[in-house]
């Protein structure tokens with residue numbers, strides 16, 4: 239509804255991960271490069287983690303777009319980590335176009351291994367991509383470890399990319415999975431955006447959506463308010479900015495103000511994460527308190543000497 243008013247051709251702040259909106263921060267660039275390099279150089283096992291809404295799925299979609307351009311790459315893309323080991327293997331087989339019905343776990347593993355090896359012999363690349371990998375059970379991670387064993391003398395035959403929230407790191411750190419952890423070839427972590435990146439992010443999205451002067455809609459002080467309330471998490475930036483455009487349009491304002499952003503943050507209960515206000519303690523009369531302590535101490539000492547009569551004192555034994 240606000241699109242024409244702000245000279246936009248499409249919605250700039252959709253929360254679905256759309257690769258055409260990628261704003262390449264240094265971290266996002268490095269993480270995408272690690273994923274792509276890991277696959278193309280047959281590194282085997284690559285892990286990407288990041289907090290909720292930092293752009294992991296977006297990067298995966300960018301990667302899959304890149305991989306789709308190569309005829310020699312085939313991938314299975316699992317985007318649900320809450321599967322049983324059997325469902326997991328069935329899903330992978332199905333995605334790679336292999337028959338899976340009626341097969342048990344070992345048969346599926348064997349079939350998958352055969353497929354990966356025969357592709358490897360033809361110098362073709364096979365990739366297993368798992369999003370939401372923090373939900374994977376230890377059992378499935380153990381199956382994945384078996385799959386990382388498919389290798390020749392100098393290269394891994396199955397490229398495995400695990401992507402998930404920081405709990406994935408914790409899982410991989412567990413004692414049970416130390417063998418899998420040792421096989422990780424590349425690892426990256428996405429962070430929320432800083433203030434400068436947040437500004438670039440908002441402007442890029444507005445530009446890509448068709449607005450030639452994004453600084454006018456979101457002036458510097460408004461961007462600062464967005465950064466404060468979103469803490470730099472891209473998904474939250476989108477939600478705040480989308481709502482801000484609706485509010486500003488309703489008021490027929492050319493620019494979004496910091497107050498509008500504050501109001502949206504309250505509506506969304508985003509609760510600014512600043513240091514909690516220290517409660518003022520009642521004034522203490524230090525001299526009086528010290529005297530009370532001294533009195534108490536003297537009282538305790540006198541009780542102790544009273545109790546420790548020679549009759550009830552345990553003699554100290556000095557070893558010879």
Ligand SMILES: Nc1ncnc2c1ncn2[C@@H]1O[C@H](COP(=O)(O)OP(=O)(O)OP(=O)(O)O)[C@@H](O)[C@H]1O
Pocket residue numbers: 252253254255256259260261262263266288289290291292293294295296297402403472473476
């Ligand atoms: N670098 C970026 N450039 C453009 N948009 C981004 C970027 N990073 C994140 N986003 C946007 O932020 C939103 C959340 O991203 P995404 O869904 O990829 O997060 P996620 O890390 O997968 O979150 P979750 O842990 O909840 O699965 C999406 O709209 C995505 O397009």
Ligand SMILES: [Mg+2]
Pocket residue numbers: 294295296369370
């Ligand atoms: Mg995601």
